[in-house]
Amino acid sequence: MMFLxxxxxxxxxxxxxxxxxxxxxxEKQKEIAILKAMGATKRSxxxxxxxxxxxxxxxxxxxxxxxxxxxxxxIQTFWTFDPxxxxxxxxxxxxxxxxxxxxxxxxxxxxxxxxxxxxxxxxKLEPVAALxxx
Amino acid sequence: MIKAINLHKSFxxxxxxxxxxxxxxxxxxxGELVAIVGASxxxxxxxxxxxxxxxxxxxxxxxxxxxxxxxxxxxxxxxxRNRRIGFVFQxxxxxxxxxxxxxxxxxxxxxxxxxxxxxxxxxxxxTEVGLGHRLHHxxxxxxxxxxxxxxxARALMQNPDLVLADEPTGNLDTHSGEGLFGLMRTxxxxxxxxxxxxxxxxxxxxxxxxxIRMQDGQIA
Numbered sequence: 001m002m003f004l005x006x007x008x009x010x011x012x013x014x015x016x017x018x019x020x021x022x023x024x025x026x027e028k029q030k031e032i033a034i035l036k037a038m039g040a041t042k043r044s045x046x047x048x049x050x051x052x053x054x055x056x057x058x059x060x061x062x063x064x065x066x067x068x069x070x071x072x073x074x075i076q077t078f079w080t081f082d083p084x085x086x087x088x089x090x091x092x093x094x095x096x097x098x099x100x101x102x103x104x105x106x107x108x109x110x111x112x113x114x115x116x117x118x119x120x121x122x123x124k125l126e127p128v129a130a131l132x133x134x
Numbered sequence: 135m136i137k138a139i140n141l142h143k144s145f146x147x148x149x150x151x152x153x154x155x156x157x158x159x160x161x162x163x164x165g166e167l168v169a170i171v172g173a174s175x176x177x178x179x180x181x182x183x184x185x186x187x188x189x190x191x192x193x194x195x196x197x198x199x200x201x202x203x204x205x206x207x208x209x210x211x212x213x214x215r216n217r218r219i220g221f222v223f224q225x226x227x228x229x230x231x232x233x234x235x236x237x238x239x240x241x242x243x244x245x246x247x248x249x250x251x252x253x254x255x256x257x258x259x260x261t262e263v264g265l266g267h268r269l270h271h272x273x274x275x276x277x278x279x280x281x282x283x284x285x286x287a288r289a290l291m292q293n294p295d296l297v298l299a300d301e302p303t304g305n306l307d308t309h310s311g312e313g314l315f316g317l318m319r320t321x322x323x324x325x326x327x328x329x330x331x332x333x334x335x336x337x338x339x340x341x342x343x344x345x346i347r348m349q350d351g352q353i354a
Binding site: 030031034035036037038039040041042043044126127128131132 | 179183186188189208209212213214215216217221223227229240241244245288292
């Protein structure tokens with residue numbers, strides 16, 4: 001259940017990758033055209049943007065996991081309840097290694113999938129239009 | 135080396151069809167330095183782009199050493215652009231984040247050649263075009279004439295058979311323009327590279343081996 005929830009959050013977040021990359025592709029039209037004029041293949045252009053998206057995904061995951069752990073630690077340590085009023089004294093935190101790995105893996109996979117569309121747009125770009133005008 | 139047969143190209147603007155090339159027949163020999171002249175809108179750039187496979191003709195064929203350029207697959211065309219031709223544009227079209235040396239290296243890096251040997255080659259080339267002292271400057275730190283020389287070095291990096299130059303002197307002052315044209319003349323002689331140069335400058339085109347005059351999408 002938790003896994004599903006987190007994956008849903010990641011999918012929503014991955015739209016950010018799609019829009020960021022689409023923006024980068026639009027911004028870099030001229031550079032893409034230059035590389036194509038020099039003989040870069042569609043495949044290598046596609047690879048550039050997929051790598052770009054994957055780096056975003058990896059960085060996000062690498063920052064996100066320690067951040068999540070820190071947050072959980074803070075909850076457990078500082079968010080205490082009065083034991084005379086409540087049944088529990090802290091919010092129970094239970095970290096499962098397989099959940100962390102699964103979510104991290106899916107986050108990277110989802111960010112990879114998110115790169116496909118913008119990377120293809122970049123690969124498809126016709127060089128003439130971008131090179132003709134300054 | 136290049137043979138264009140009955141080339142037609144039109145662009146569609148909504149429901150209009152605008153013809154740009156109307157039956158071009160052209161032959162360019164190896165080792166020539168050819169100037170293409172004509173008014174704006176005569177189709178010079180489009181012709182150059184088609185020869186360089188950056189654009190497709192609506193009909194007609196272009197052959198390079200007997201090979202039909204538009205029967206090639208995308209990746210064959212990419213390899214053709216990488217190995218056989220070099221481009222110089224009116225705007226230098228250098229990559230702004232990279233130094234002169236890195237820009238000159240780029241076509242060889244696209245081909246995935248060994249970076250160390252590429253650097254040595256690019257340094258030699260940049261020295262040959264007179265920029266040995268500007269290797270580590272970024273395009274923004276170079277003058278217009280120097281930028282075009284870097285673009286020239288980049289075009290020659292893969293030792294191409296043919297350099298296609300689209301108004302390379304268009305944005306330069308007379309002095310730098312003549313310098314660049316002189317450089318192309320020299321490179322043509324020393325390396326035997328074929329040059330096709332689109333230009334508006336009559337004084338420069340007069341120094342070419344042959345002038346092709348274009349008018350309304352046809353060769354006049």
